[in-house]
Amino acid sequence: MSYEKRIFDELLLPTREEVIKVLLVTLFKQHGAVKEFGSGEQEFSDEIADKLGLTAPQRTTTIQTIVRKENRTKKFPAWNRLLYRAAALAANQGLLSHPTQTERITG
Secondary structure (H helix, E strand, O other): OOHHHHHHHHOOOOOHHHHHHHHHHHHHHOOOOOOOOOOOOHHHHHHHHHHHOOOHHHHHOEEEEEEOOOOEEEEEEHHHHHHHHHHHHHHHOOOOOOHHHHHHHHO
């Protein structure tokens, strides 16, 4: 089991599929476009977290990774990582587009 999966399980975070369902409904209500989940779009990820009923520890617990090229560690919220992973899976399934594809389509 990966470190990331273990943290998600310990925090009892919802599955990617559950997050995708709420993500799609929320995107529809937001007129279908969000540039990034992490920069300036905190309200969007908070809205999804609220709909999923996430607790404060589920929202704030961080995951740590090593950036080998720069020889440093990087911390980020586990919840944001799950949201990113769910959005990437939805894009790979053709349910939504990656931000770079959206930029090319819409200009």
